[in-house]
Amino acid sequence: MHIVVIGAGVVGVTTAHALQQRGHRVTVVECLAAAGLETSRANAGQRSYGYVYPWASPAMLKKALPWLVKRDGPLKLKLPPSPHALRFLAATWRFAQQPGLFEANKRAMLRLGAYSRQCFEALEEDATLDFDAGQGGLVDLASDVESLKALQVNAGLLGELGIAHQLMTAAEVAEREPALAGSQPLVGGIWLPGDGTGDCHRFTQALAAVCAARGVDFLFETQVTGAERDGGGHLRALTLATRDGEALEPLAADAFVLCAGTASQRLGEMFGARLPIYPVKGYSLTMPLRDAARAPRSTVIDDRYKVVFTRLGERLRVTGFVELAEHDRQIPEQRLETLLHAVASRFDGAADVERAESWAGFRPMTPDGPPVIGEGKRNNLFLNTGHGTFGWTLSAASAQLIAQLIDGDKPALALEAFRPGRFG
Incomplete structure (x- = not known):
């Protein structure tokens, strides 16, 4: 299959790597000039698999x-405070008040962290990276x-x-x-x-170079401006533009993965996905x-x-x-x-x-804390975003889980805590 990954931060690049390993043709669309230039740029440098917890x-x-x-x-x-901030805080309050939710989400995130540790070990056996x-x-x-x-x-x-x-x-x-x-x-x-520990920015750029050498296409300085759908409402192609607003040829694919960090809320609305990030x-x-x-x-x-x-x-x-x-x-x-x-x-x-x-x-x-990992409303849109402060830590696991879902495999972990539809 041809799969388009939207976003070239650490989550998007690890997702591209996981999909390429499974034999898919992968194109990554990124609005900035290179990989790992936004949230992945100078984070805490932790891969804290045993130190993950929900925000709420x-x-x-x-x-x-x-x-x-x-x-x-x-x-x-x-x-x-902006209306956006107040809505987010109100949602956080509601999630924090739900009996047992914090404990259940923390267990789910710790299991995801433990799985991510395994996935990183396999990734670093596959690719030699300096970070x-x-x-x-x-x-x-x-x-x-x-x-x-x-x-x-x-x-x-x-x-x-x-x-x-x-x-x-x-x-x-x-x-x-x-x-x-x-x-x-x-x-x-x-x-x-x-x-x-390590430098997430260097890791992301090094892994992107490995992916590019293995045939992954990176479209940098390219914005997603809309989506084309088929008669059944499924995504058929993305409409694109340069950073200066010049329209580009639509990018058709069999499946799409949204890994756009804080831009995921706006882009998700284009695709019919509610993501209060x-x-x-x-x-x-x-x-x-x-x-x-x-x-x-x-x-x-x-x-x-x-x-x-x-x-x-x-x-x-x-x-x-x-x-x-x-x-x-x-x-x-x-x-x-x-x-x-x-x-x-x-x-x-x-x-x-x-x-x-x-x-x-x-x-x-996200207002509750766990990332969003799963299938969107349309069966060829997948969501891998909202990782909060633990993006690098959880990226290898969430990339593998998305690849498993796309290929129709049984996910390695239960995904209830991470389901996209939990926000209504």
């Missing part, structure tokens, strides 16, 4: 207001007793699902990550040895190491600032914030100051902060 959390709702008013709080809302990969696991810190209790509860679920983990004392955390500043509060943590903004700083001995060995999550520190070869990346600001690309100095304070509090002197490169990007978040 009852516990998060209790903390939302204090976080909003706290200067360094991890949650921000641009004022006045500053590391396999040192993930350490989630507990700065106080309350945070430690939450980690202990999470450890119970990880054990139930067979996901490798180790609860640690403060001394054991310091042994695992010896560069952690000793003067900062720390009562323990949890280590997830199966999690990995919001562009949740995050920030990162990437800086060269000054003293490797003072830097993290792998990924460390600080529970106080809610930021992630990731070692990327000879660089350090720090990532944080969940901000609802539509597609505002401004980077307020206050956000960067918070990230730098976090670095100084845990890994002081590790990196050359004067040479830090700042970035802001938009994670495609």
Whole structure:
């Protein structure tokens, strides 16, 4: 079959790779000039298979207001909030209040993460990729007793699902990550040895090059402007245009996969798919190491600032914030100051902060949290989008699941939590 994938972020490119492996002819349509230039550009650098969870959390709702008013709080809302943001927050509230939904979705996402780990291992056996990969696991810190209790509860679920983990004392955390500043509060943590790190942007571009060498066609700087349907209402072709608006020849195919990140809501409407995806903004700083001995060995999550520190070869990346600001690309100095304070509090002197490169990007978040993986209303449209903050982590699994659905195979996992129709 000829299959068109819309979007060349990490989700779209892994989907193209999975389909090409199965012998399909694949064309990828991307509005930007190359692969991995939007959400995949400078994310946290984690493949946190054992550290995935839904956005709509009852516990998060209790903390939302204090976080909003706290200067360094991890949650921000641009004022006045847009109608889009208010609708998204209202939907999040409804999902968070549904009894048992958070727990069920978290189990489903952890199973998807475990499967993604297997899929990434197979992918990296198939293709040799250079992206500053590391396999040192993930350490989630507990700065106080309350945070430690939450980690202990999470450890119970990880054990139930067979996901490798180790609860640690403060001394054991310091042994695992010896560069952690000793003067900062720390009562323990949890280590997830199966999690990995790397540069998602480099990974996506390297995999795109492999796909292109194997015959996948990439149409960059190409916009999807509409869709042509046959008499039965199924998609027949996409209408396309250059970034300057010049019309191109329609692109016909047997099946279509929407992997367009935050653009999926608008494009989904063209195809009759309701996708209430919001562009949740995050920030990162990437800086060269000054003293490797003072830097993290792998990924460390600080529970106080809610930021992630990731070692990327000879660089350090720090990532944080969940901000609802539509597609505002401004980077307020206050956000960067918070990230730098976090670095100084845990890994002081590790990196050359004067040479830090700042970035802001938009994670495609669904109001409940799980991504959208499945078949659309028309039987030749498939949806693989809405991965939120876990796009790279879950991309290999969701790509394989979409390929299985397209080929009529039984999916490797139950897809109820990810079904496209759950939003009505």
